[in-house]
Amino acid sequence: MRLEIQGLTKKFGEFAANDHIDLTIEPGEIHCLLGENGAGKSTLMNMLYGLLTPTEGQIVADGKPLELSGPADAIAAGIGMVHQHFMLVPVFTVAENVMLGRESVRRGGVLDRKAAAAKVRDLSERYGLSVDPDALVGDLPVGVQQRVEIIKALANDAEVLILDEPTAVLTPQEIDELMDVMRRLKERGTSIVFITHKLREVKAVGDRISVIRRGKVVGTAPPSTSEVELAEMMVGRAVKLVVDKAPAQPGATVLEVKGVTVYDPRGHQVVKDVSFEARAGEILGIAGVQGNGQEELVESLIGLVSPGAGEILLEGDDITKATPRHTLDAGVAFIPEDRGHDGYVASFSVQENLILDLVGDDRFSKGPALKMAAIEANARERIEQFDIRTQGPEEPVSSLSGGNQQKVVVARELSRPVKLLVASQPTRGVDVGSIEFIHSRIVTERDQGTAIVLVSTELDEIFALSDRIAVMYDGRIVAMVSPDISREEIGLLMAGGTIEDEGDAA
Amino acid sequence: MTNRLQRFLPSVLSTVIAFVLALVVGALLIVFTDSTSLHALGRGDVGSVLAHVGESYRALASGALGGWDQITTTLEYAAPLICAGLGVALAFRAGLFNIGAQGQLIIGAAACGFVGFHWHIPGVAHLLVALVAAMVGGALWGAIAGILKARTGAHEVITTMMLNYAAKYLLWFLLTKPAWTRPGSTNPTSPHVDGNALFPDVFGFHSGVLVALLAAVVVWWLLERSTWGFEMRAVGANPDAARTAGMSIARVTTIVMTLAGLLAGLGAAMQILGQDNDLTQGTGGSIGFDAITVALLGRASPLGTVFAGILWGALQVGSGTMQAAAGTPAELTEVVQALIVMFVAAPMLVREIVRLRVISKEQTLAAKGWA
Numbered sequence: 001m002r003l004e005i006q007g008l009t010k011k012f013g014e015f016a017a018n019d020h021i022d023l024t025i026e027p028g029e030i031h032c033l034l035g036e037n038g039a040g041k042s043t044l045m046n047m048l049y050g051l052l053t054p055t056e057g058q059i060v061a062d063g064k065p066l067e068l069s070g071p072a073d074a075i076a077a078g079i080g081m082v083h084q085h086f087m088l089v090p091v092f093t094v095a096e097n098v099m100l101g102r103e104s105v106r107r108g109g110v111l112d113r114k115a116a117a118a119k120v121r122d123l124s125e126r127y128g129l130s131v132d133p134d135a136l137v138g139d140l141p142v143g144v145q146q147r148v149e150i151i152k153a154l155a156n157d158a159e160v161l162i163l164d165e166p167t168a169v170l171t172p173q174e175i176d177e178l179m180d181v182m183r184r185l186k187e188r189g190t191s192i193v194f195i196t197h198k199l200r201e202v203k204a205v206g207d208r209i210s211v212i213r214r215g216k217v218v219g220t221a222p223p224s225t226s227e228v229e230l231a232e233m234m235v236g237r238a239v240k241l242v243v244d245k246a247p248a249q250p251g252a253t254v255l256e257v258k259g260v261t262v263y264d265p266r267g268h269q270v271v272k273d274v275s276f277e278a279r280a281g282e283i284l285g286i287a288g289v290q291g292n293g294q295e296e297l298v299e300s301l302i303g304l305v306s307p308g309a310g311e312i313l314l315e316g317d318d319i320t321k322a323t324p325r326h327t328l329d330a331g332v333a334f335i336p337e338d339r340g341h342d343g344y345v346a347s348f349s350v351q352e353n354l355i356l357d358l359v360g361d362d363r364f365s366k367g368p369a370l371k372m373a374a375i376e377a378n379a380r381e382r383i384e385q386f387d388i389r390t391q392g393p394e395e396p397v398s399s400l401s402g403g404n405q406q407k408v409v410v411a412r413e414l415s416r417p418v419k420l421l422v423a424s425q426p427t428r429g430v431d432v433g434s435i436e437f438i439h440s441r442i443v444t445e446r447d448q449g450t451a452i453v454l455v456s457t458e459l460d461e462i463f464a465l466s467d468r469i470a471v472m473y474d475g476r477i478v479a480m481v482s483p484d485i486s487r488e489e490i491g492l493l494m495a496g497g498t499i500e501d502e503g504d505a506a
Numbered sequence: 507m508t509n510r511l512q513r514f515l516p517s518v519l520s521t522v523i524a525f526v527l528a529l530v531v532g533a534l535l536i537v538f539t540d541s542t543s544l545h546a547l548g549r550g551d552v553g554s555v556l557a558h559v560g561e562s563y564r565a566l567a568s569g570a571l572g573g574w575d576q577i578t579t580t581l582e583y584a585a586p587l588i589c590a591g592l593g594v595a596l597a598f599r600a601g602l603f604n605i606g607a608q609g610q611l612i613i614g615a616a617a618c619g620f621v622g623f624h625w626h627i628p629g630v631a632h633l634l635v636a637l638v639a640a641m642v643g644g645a646l647w648g649a650i651a652g653i654l655k656a657r658t659g660a661h662e663v664i665t666t667m668m669l670n671y672a673a674k675y676l677l678w679f680l681l682t683k684p685a686w687t688r689p690g691s692t693n694p695t696s697p698h699v700d701g702n703a704l705f706p707d708v709f710g711f712h713s714g715v716l717v718a719l720l721a722a723v724v725v726w727w728l729l730e731r732s733t734w735g736f737e738m739r740a741v742g743a744n745p746d747a748a749r750t751a752g753m754s755i756a757r758v759t760t761i762v763m764t765l766a767g768l769l770a771g772l773g774a775a776m777q778i779l780g781q782d783n784d785l786t787q788g789t790g791g792s793i794g795f796d797a798i799t800v801a802l803l804g805r806a807s808p809l810g811t812v813f814a815g816i817l818w819g820a821l822q823v824g825s826g827t828m829q830a831a832a833g834t835p836a837e838l839t840e841v842v843q844a845l846i847v848m849f850v851a852a853p854m855l856v857r858e859i860v861r862l863r864v865i866s867k868e869q870t871l872a873a874k875g876w877a
Contacts, residue, residue, distance in 0.1 A: 304750065325752035342750040345743045357751035359736050368732040
């Protein structure tokens with residue numbers, strides 16, 4: 001199927017999220033859609049999938065204009081979508097998930113599970129998507145769940161498959177497998193729209209790359225285009241893909257983690273006997289695929305959860321059982337993984353969020369009375385220093401862009417002298433300009449002698465910043481390596497594998 | 507500042523629209539419950555139908571606000587609603603749905619009344635002691651729910667609701683004891699509070715009204731200008747971020763419920779030392795429940811709660827005049843009150859009705875307490 005998008009526009013009030021977008025998806029091509037968060041990729045795809053109604057323009061399939069008033073229309077027209085967050089029922093089997101919505105029934109309204117399983121088997125063989133039709137989806141690894149989503153779309157006879165940021169949740173090996181699957185689908189004539197903001201991936205698998213910036217298509221490029229050029233198209237100006245940093249000069253040990261074990265509320269061990277140390281003036285990167293215990297490890301460092309065993313020492317003082325208030329006061333700064341959840345209060349103004357964990361500080365209050373003038377002055381200073389784009393200190397944080405929201409959190413955490421900075425996914429969902437800025441602030445902080453623990457699932461970020469890398473898998477630190485390790489080797493470690501001379505670099 | 511106004515205006519506007527819509531529906535009820543009007547409608551005599559509606563609402567308004575006497579009566583009705591409403595509003599801002607203003611108010615009233623009639627302290631000191639007793643009683647009752655939530659996670663909606671029953675029947679029980687009843691009487695009615703424990707009159711209303719307004723100012727300061735209020739609002743808006751920022755949710759919850767009870771207790775003092783002068787099984791009426799709607803209508807802001815409290819007082823006071831002058835049942839105002847709250851709680855519905863774009867989805871306050 002040849003899918004044409006003609007002059008597609010979507011306005012929210014005065015704001016044009018998509019502004020006269022023209023794109024053609026040829027049959028059997030992998031068309032990459034590259035753009036920063038907030039560039040308008042998702043809006044475009046939601047219109048293609050019938051979730052949003054265009055303000056202007058049309059979608060044409062093989063010469064026929066489509067009227068999409070919901071996903072059902074899109075599916076009927078042969079458009080399938082794999083969402084970033086999977087739309088699967090965890091307690092159902094693979095086959096049940098695939099037949100969900102158009103269950104085949106035998107006489108008397110009995111579900112025909114056999115037919116569904118046969119269909120899954122057939123599709124998985126044809127496209128090399130190995131998956132067991134009778135497995136419970138909740139028990140499957142994320143990469144396999146994604147395959148189930150793809151099979152679901154194929155079972156609906158999708159001719160155009162939209163993959164929305166499909167690699168965000170995958171290990172490097174799973175990403176390679178996904179790319180193989182995409183190539184096989186292409187060979188069999190399925191067109192793929194591959195949405196991402198990762199340059200390496202579009203170059204590896206794309207046939208054509210369309211770059212979206214501020215709701216407009218700013219250009220279409222072949223995969224031979226260099227990463228630097230693509231990044232420039234995406235951001236609209238020259239960008240540095242490498243962080244400038246001098247070699248680390250590690251000083252005394254600041255953080256010592258000894259045999260820490262954390263249990264989740266159901267009593268399962270999620271962090272298993274983890275030990276490491278972080279020293280002043282160095283960045284320790286903790287690499288790993290999402291959900292391998294990093295989040296819980298970080299929470300135990302901050303005092304949000306209490307470890308079931310082990311010891312955490314900050315400059316020799318035991319903070320194992322300390323409350324968040326105590327760890328903050330002891331000189332720990334924290335950039336949480338999910339800023340909207342733990343980092344700021346959305347309805348609070350910029351100036352209020354900038355003192356969220358400092359409200360009791362003498363600078364901002366006297367007894368119970370807030371020093372309003374000082375709070376505002378502080379906000380003006382931080383807005384300037386951290387280049388926070390806001391209408392003013394009183395603007396609610398909810399109306400800032402993701403990058404600027406994150407800068408508010410970073411500005412707050414770095415606006416007091418700290419001994420240890422724990423940064424968890426500090427640039428997730430942040431635009432390239434803000435990533436550059438936040439990375440350089442983290443390096444500056446390191447150079448001032450702060451110990452930094454950086455948790456990231458993005459290998460690019462780990463490699464760009466870390467002086468040492470700890471790899472976490474299944475709740476354990478499985479290796480401590482130097483940042484000159486290859487992507488393949490670290491990918492293997494992240495997936496639970498081992499390499500020959502592991503441990504040498506640590 | 508314009509920024510603030512832009513955020514403030516839509517909420518005021520939608521409240522006003524809710525009020526107008528409620529009056530329109532109320533007008534229909536006035537017509538359909540009045541046989542004369544119905545007959546007039548049958549004859550096509552719209553003029554006299556409108557005249558009847560106009561007469562009813564005019565009587566309502568003049569009964570509540572028609573002169574200084576009416577205004578002072580309205581303010582005296584409003585005072586306990588404002589205090590208890592502030593308690594509910596404060597809890598709302600901290601993400602807690604305090605259904606227990608009624609119980610807190612009853613315990614406050616019991617403490618206040620007992621001090622008022624049983625103790626005999628000279629001069630204005632008696633008033634002050636009774637006032638403090640009211641606040642302490644309410645605060646204790648509020649603190650129970652706060653501590654239960656902080657320590658065990660028990661949902662405040664359930665605990666405060668149950669504590670309302672406990673408070674009511676505790677008062678009934680006390681009113682069977684000789685120390686609490688009038689000498690020589692077995693009626694469940696307490697002696698009168700000493701005269702010097704009552705709020706003295708100023709400008710034709712009892713001075714408790716001024717205390718209620720002062721309480722609103724204090725609550726505003728607490729919420730907007732103090733570290734305590736900052737933490738309360740942070741916990742209410744995003745408890746995870748508040749916890750990550752080092753705040754203790756348990757501590758804030760306990761403090762907020764205690765203060766909410768204290769304010770409800772202050773409302774009890776308004777009632778006992780300003781209006782009733784004694785304790786009966788009916789003490790408290792439905793003030794604690796009306797306080798919830800007052801706080802909702804005032805969008806959990808101190809100023810809004812004051813206005814909403816006065817509006818409620820006005821409707822209550824005016825309804826009697828309306829019944830007397832126009833023959834429209836006084837219960838109509840209760841229907842109008844309910845409709846106002848319904849329209850306020852459903853901003854999207856109002857938006858549909860009046861096609862107004864400035865009303866946003868975020869204003870659905872009522873739902874937050876349950877989250």
